[in-house]
Amino acid sequence: MNKVEIQLSKTKLLLGIGGSILFVVLGIWLFTHSYDFQNTTSRLPQNPTFIKTIGILGVLFFGGTGTFGIRKMFDDKAGLIIDDTGITNNTNASSIGLIKWSDITKIRTGQVGSTKFLLIYTKKPNYYLNKVKGFRRKLMEGNNRMYGTPLSITSNTLKCKFSDLEKLLNEKLIEQREKMPNR
Structure with a gap:
Protein backbone atom coordinates (compact mmCIF):
# COMPACT_ATOMS: atom_id res chain seq x y z
CA MET A 1 0.00 0.00 0.00
CA PHE A 74 1.43 25.85 13.48
CA ASP A 75 1.56 22.05 13.35
CA ASP A 76 3.45 20.86 10.26
CA LYS A 77 2.57 17.18 10.78
CA ALA A 78 0.00 15.60 8.49
CA GLY A 79 -3.46 15.38 9.99
CA LEU A 80 -3.80 11.72 9.07
CA ILE A 81 -1.31 9.17 7.78
CA ILE A 82 -2.53 5.85 6.42
CA ASP A 83 0.04 3.16 5.65
CA ASP A 84 0.67 -0.59 6.04
CA THR A 85 1.15 -0.23 9.80
CA GLY A 86 -2.10 1.57 10.51
CA ILE A 87 -3.69 4.99 10.87
CA THR A 88 -1.70 7.77 12.51
CA ASN A 89 -4.24 10.27 13.75
CA ASN A 90 -3.39 13.92 14.41
CA THR A 91 -6.87 15.39 13.77
CA ASN A 92 -8.35 16.24 17.15
CA ALA A 93 -7.63 16.90 20.82
CA SER A 94 -7.97 13.22 21.73
CA SER A 95 -5.69 11.91 18.96
CA ILE A 96 -3.22 9.30 20.20
CA GLY A 97 -1.06 8.70 17.15
CA LEU A 98 -0.78 5.26 15.56
CA ILE A 99 -3.76 2.90 15.58
CA LYS A 100 -2.53 -0.45 14.25
CA TRP A 101 -4.53 -2.25 11.56
CA SER A 102 -4.06 -5.48 13.49
CA ASP A 103 -5.94 -3.93 16.44
CA ILE A 104 -8.88 -2.53 14.46
CA THR A 105 -12.05 -4.65 14.49
CA LYS A 106 -14.39 -2.25 12.69
CA ILE A 107 -14.95 1.34 11.62
CA ARG A 108 -18.37 2.94 12.06
CA THR A 109 -19.81 6.39 11.48
CA GLY A 110 -21.03 8.46 14.41
CA GLN A 111 -22.80 11.78 14.38
CA VAL A 112 -23.52 14.59 16.84
CA GLY A 113 -25.74 17.26 15.33
CA SER A 114 -24.43 17.83 11.83
CA THR A 115 -20.89 16.70 12.68
CA LYS A 116 -19.93 13.24 11.47
CA PHE A 117 -16.92 11.30 12.71
CA LEU A 118 -15.45 7.83 12.35
CA LEU A 119 -15.39 5.54 15.36
CA ILE A 120 -12.44 3.14 15.35
CA TYR A 121 -13.17 -0.03 17.32
CA THR A 122 -10.18 -2.07 18.49
CA LYS A 123 -9.40 -5.30 20.28
CA LYS A 124 -7.51 -3.32 22.94
CA PRO A 125 -9.32 -0.09 23.83
CA ASN A 126 -7.56 0.11 27.22
CA TYR A 127 -4.16 0.02 25.50
CA TYR A 128 -5.06 3.26 23.71
CA LEU A 129 -6.68 4.81 26.79
CA ASN A 130 -3.53 4.13 28.81
CA LYS A 131 -1.40 6.05 26.29
CA VAL A 132 -2.83 9.40 27.47
CA LYS A 133 -3.49 11.24 30.72
CA GLY A 134 -5.39 14.26 31.95
CA PHE A 135 -7.99 16.01 29.84
CA ARG A 136 -7.26 13.93 26.73
CA ARG A 137 -7.94 10.76 28.70
CA LYS A 138 -11.23 12.21 30.01
CA LEU A 139 -12.28 12.97 26.42
CA MET A 140 -11.43 9.44 25.34
CA GLU A 141 -13.17 7.86 28.36
CA GLY A 142 -16.30 9.84 27.51
CA ASN A 143 -16.10 8.61 23.93
CA ASN A 144 -15.68 5.05 25.20
CA ARG A 145 -18.77 5.33 27.44
CA MET A 146 -20.93 6.84 24.69
CA TYR A 147 -19.80 4.79 21.69
CA GLY A 148 -17.93 1.75 23.00
CA THR A 149 -14.56 2.96 21.71
CA PRO A 150 -12.17 5.68 22.84
CA LEU A 151 -10.96 6.33 19.29
CA SER A 152 -12.49 8.70 16.78
CA ILE A 153 -11.36 10.51 13.66
CA THR A 154 -12.96 13.62 12.24
CA SER A 155 -12.47 15.33 8.90
CA ASN A 156 -13.32 18.73 10.41
CA THR A 157 -9.66 19.73 10.46
CA LEU A 158 -8.56 17.85 7.33
CA LYS A 159 -8.26 18.79 3.68
CA CYS A 160 -10.84 16.21 2.64
CA LYS A 161 -14.55 15.54 2.70
CA PHE A 162 -15.95 13.18 5.31
CA SER A 163 -17.39 10.81 2.68
CA ASP A 164 -13.96 10.50 1.00
CA LEU A 165 -12.27 9.80 4.34
CA GLU A 166 -14.88 7.21 5.30
CA LYS A 167 -14.52 5.41 1.96
CA LEU A 168 -10.70 5.48 2.07
CA LEU A 169 -10.42 4.07 5.59
CA ASN A 170 -12.98 1.33 5.00
CA GLU A 171 -11.20 0.31 1.77
CA LYS A 172 -7.82 0.25 3.53
CA LEU A 173 -9.25 -1.83 6.40
CA ILE A 174 -10.59 -4.41 3.93
CA GLU A 175 -7.24 -4.39 2.08
CA GLN A 176 -5.34 -4.98 5.33
CA ARG A 177 -7.68 -7.77 6.43
CA GLU A 178 -7.00 -9.60 3.16
CA LYS A 179 -3.28 -9.47 3.98
CA MET A 180 -3.82 -10.94 7.48
CA PRO A 181 -5.23 -14.48 7.09
CA ASN A 182 -5.21 -15.16 10.85
CA ARG A 183 -7.72 -12.45 11.68
Whole structure:
Protein backbone atom coordinates (compact mmCIF):
# COMPACT_ATOMS: atom_id res chain seq x y z
CA MET A 1 0.00 0.00 0.00
CA ASN A 2 1.17 3.46 -0.71
CA LYS A 3 1.39 5.87 2.16
CA VAL A 4 -1.49 8.34 2.14
CA GLU A 5 -1.08 11.64 3.96
CA ILE A 6 -4.00 14.00 4.45
CA GLN A 7 -2.94 17.47 5.54
CA LEU A 8 -4.64 19.70 8.08
CA SER A 9 -6.85 22.36 6.50
CA LYS A 10 -5.72 25.81 7.64
CA THR A 11 -9.01 27.26 6.34
CA LYS A 12 -11.13 24.91 8.46
CA LEU A 13 -8.88 25.58 11.45
CA LEU A 14 -9.25 29.37 11.00
CA LEU A 15 -13.04 29.04 10.83
CA GLY A 16 -13.01 26.95 14.00
CA ILE A 17 -10.78 29.47 15.78
CA GLY A 18 -13.10 32.29 14.70
CA GLY A 19 -16.13 30.42 16.01
CA SER A 20 -14.34 29.70 19.29
CA ILE A 21 -13.47 33.38 19.72
CA LEU A 22 -17.11 34.36 19.17
CA PHE A 23 -18.30 31.86 21.78
CA VAL A 24 -15.64 32.97 24.28
CA VAL A 25 -16.84 36.56 23.84
CA LEU A 26 -20.46 35.38 24.30
CA GLY A 27 -19.45 33.49 27.46
CA ILE A 28 -17.77 36.60 28.87
CA TRP A 29 -20.83 38.67 28.00
CA LEU A 30 -23.15 36.17 29.72
CA PHE A 31 -20.94 36.23 32.82
CA THR A 32 -20.81 40.03 33.01
CA HIS A 33 -24.49 40.55 32.16
CA SER A 34 -26.01 37.69 34.15
CA TYR A 35 -28.21 40.02 36.22
CA ASP A 36 -29.75 41.51 33.07
CA PHE A 37 -31.78 38.30 32.67
CA GLN A 38 -33.68 38.75 35.93
CA ASN A 39 -37.33 39.78 35.72
CA THR A 40 -37.51 39.47 31.97
CA THR A 41 -40.39 37.94 30.10
CA SER A 42 -38.04 35.78 28.04
CA ARG A 43 -38.17 31.99 28.21
CA LEU A 44 -34.45 31.90 29.01
CA PRO A 45 -33.32 30.98 32.55
CA GLN A 46 -33.33 34.01 34.84
CA ASN A 47 -31.06 32.76 37.64
CA PRO A 48 -27.83 34.86 37.53
CA THR A 49 -25.75 32.03 39.02
CA PHE A 50 -26.93 29.68 36.27
CA ILE A 51 -26.19 32.29 33.58
CA LYS A 52 -22.71 32.91 35.03
CA THR A 53 -22.03 29.16 35.09
CA ILE A 54 -23.02 28.85 31.43
CA GLY A 55 -20.72 31.79 30.64
CA ILE A 56 -17.78 30.23 32.49
CA LEU A 57 -18.32 26.82 30.88
CA GLY A 58 -18.51 28.46 27.45
CA VAL A 59 -15.26 30.36 28.03
CA LEU A 60 -13.48 27.21 29.26
CA PHE A 61 -14.74 24.91 26.51
CA PHE A 62 -14.39 27.28 23.57
CA GLY A 63 -11.17 28.73 24.96
CA GLY A 64 -9.83 25.17 24.90
CA THR A 65 -11.02 24.48 21.35
CA GLY A 66 -9.61 27.83 20.19
CA THR A 67 -6.26 27.10 21.83
CA PHE A 68 -6.21 23.66 20.19
CA GLY A 69 -6.97 25.26 16.81
CA ILE A 70 -4.20 27.83 17.21
CA ARG A 71 -1.70 25.09 18.11
CA LYS A 72 -2.78 23.06 15.07
CA MET A 73 -2.30 26.10 12.80
CA PHE A 74 1.43 25.85 13.48
CA ASP A 75 1.56 22.05 13.35
CA ASP A 76 3.45 20.86 10.26
CA LYS A 77 2.57 17.18 10.78
CA ALA A 78 0.00 15.60 8.49
CA GLY A 79 -3.46 15.38 9.99
CA LEU A 80 -3.80 11.72 9.07
CA ILE A 81 -1.31 9.17 7.78
CA ILE A 82 -2.53 5.85 6.42
CA ASP A 83 0.04 3.16 5.65
CA ASP A 84 0.67 -0.59 6.04
CA THR A 85 1.15 -0.23 9.80
CA GLY A 86 -2.10 1.57 10.51
CA ILE A 87 -3.69 4.99 10.87
CA THR A 88 -1.70 7.77 12.51
CA ASN A 89 -4.24 10.27 13.75
CA ASN A 90 -3.39 13.92 14.41
CA THR A 91 -6.87 15.39 13.77
CA ASN A 92 -8.35 16.24 17.15
CA ALA A 93 -7.63 16.90 20.82
CA SER A 94 -7.97 13.22 21.73
CA SER A 95 -5.69 11.91 18.96
CA ILE A 96 -3.22 9.30 20.20
CA GLY A 97 -1.06 8.70 17.15
CA LEU A 98 -0.78 5.26 15.56
CA ILE A 99 -3.76 2.90 15.58
CA LYS A 100 -2.53 -0.45 14.25
CA TRP A 101 -4.53 -2.25 11.56
CA SER A 102 -4.06 -5.48 13.49
CA ASP A 103 -5.94 -3.93 16.44
CA ILE A 104 -8.88 -2.53 14.46
CA THR A 105 -12.05 -4.65 14.49
CA LYS A 106 -14.39 -2.25 12.69
CA ILE A 107 -14.95 1.34 11.62
CA ARG A 108 -18.37 2.94 12.06
CA THR A 109 -19.81 6.39 11.48
CA GLY A 110 -21.03 8.46 14.41
CA GLN A 111 -22.80 11.78 14.38
CA VAL A 112 -23.52 14.59 16.84
CA GLY A 113 -25.74 17.26 15.33
CA SER A 114 -24.43 17.83 11.83
CA THR A 115 -20.89 16.70 12.68
CA LYS A 116 -19.93 13.24 11.47
CA PHE A 117 -16.92 11.30 12.71
CA LEU A 118 -15.45 7.83 12.35
CA LEU A 119 -15.39 5.54 15.36
CA ILE A 120 -12.44 3.14 15.35
CA TYR A 121 -13.17 -0.03 17.32
CA THR A 122 -10.18 -2.07 18.49
CA LYS A 123 -9.40 -5.30 20.28
CA LYS A 124 -7.51 -3.32 22.94
CA PRO A 125 -9.32 -0.09 23.83
CA ASN A 126 -7.56 0.11 27.22
CA TYR A 127 -4.16 0.02 25.50
CA TYR A 128 -5.06 3.26 23.71
CA LEU A 129 -6.68 4.81 26.79
CA ASN A 130 -3.53 4.13 28.81
CA LYS A 131 -1.40 6.05 26.29
CA VAL A 132 -2.83 9.40 27.47
CA LYS A 133 -3.49 11.24 30.72
CA GLY A 134 -5.39 14.26 31.95
CA PHE A 135 -7.99 16.01 29.84
CA ARG A 136 -7.26 13.93 26.73
CA ARG A 137 -7.94 10.76 28.70
CA LYS A 138 -11.23 12.21 30.01
CA LEU A 139 -12.28 12.97 26.42
CA MET A 140 -11.43 9.44 25.34
CA GLU A 141 -13.17 7.86 28.36
CA GLY A 142 -16.30 9.84 27.51
CA ASN A 143 -16.10 8.61 23.93
CA ASN A 144 -15.68 5.05 25.20
CA ARG A 145 -18.77 5.33 27.44
CA MET A 146 -20.93 6.84 24.69
CA TYR A 147 -19.80 4.79 21.69
CA GLY A 148 -17.93 1.75 23.00
CA THR A 149 -14.56 2.96 21.71
CA PRO A 150 -12.17 5.68 22.84
CA LEU A 151 -10.96 6.33 19.29
CA SER A 152 -12.49 8.70 16.78
CA ILE A 153 -11.36 10.51 13.66
CA THR A 154 -12.96 13.62 12.24
CA SER A 155 -12.47 15.33 8.90
CA ASN A 156 -13.32 18.73 10.41
CA THR A 157 -9.66 19.73 10.46
CA LEU A 158 -8.56 17.85 7.33
CA LYS A 159 -8.26 18.79 3.68
CA CYS A 160 -10.84 16.21 2.64
CA LYS A 161 -14.55 15.54 2.70
CA PHE A 162 -15.95 13.18 5.31
CA SER A 163 -17.39 10.81 2.68
CA ASP A 164 -13.96 10.50 1.00
CA LEU A 165 -12.27 9.80 4.34
CA GLU A 166 -14.88 7.21 5.30
CA LYS A 167 -14.52 5.41 1.96
CA LEU A 168 -10.70 5.48 2.07
CA LEU A 169 -10.42 4.07 5.59
CA ASN A 170 -12.98 1.33 5.00
CA GLU A 171 -11.20 0.31 1.77
CA LYS A 172 -7.82 0.25 3.53
CA LEU A 173 -9.25 -1.83 6.40
CA ILE A 174 -10.59 -4.41 3.93
CA GLU A 175 -7.24 -4.39 2.08
CA GLN A 176 -5.34 -4.98 5.33
CA ARG A 177 -7.68 -7.77 6.43
CA GLU A 178 -7.00 -9.60 3.16
CA LYS A 179 -3.28 -9.47 3.98
CA MET A 180 -3.82 -10.94 7.48
CA PRO A 181 -5.23 -14.48 7.09
CA ASN A 182 -5.21 -15.16 10.85
CA ARG A 183 -7.72 -12.45 11.68
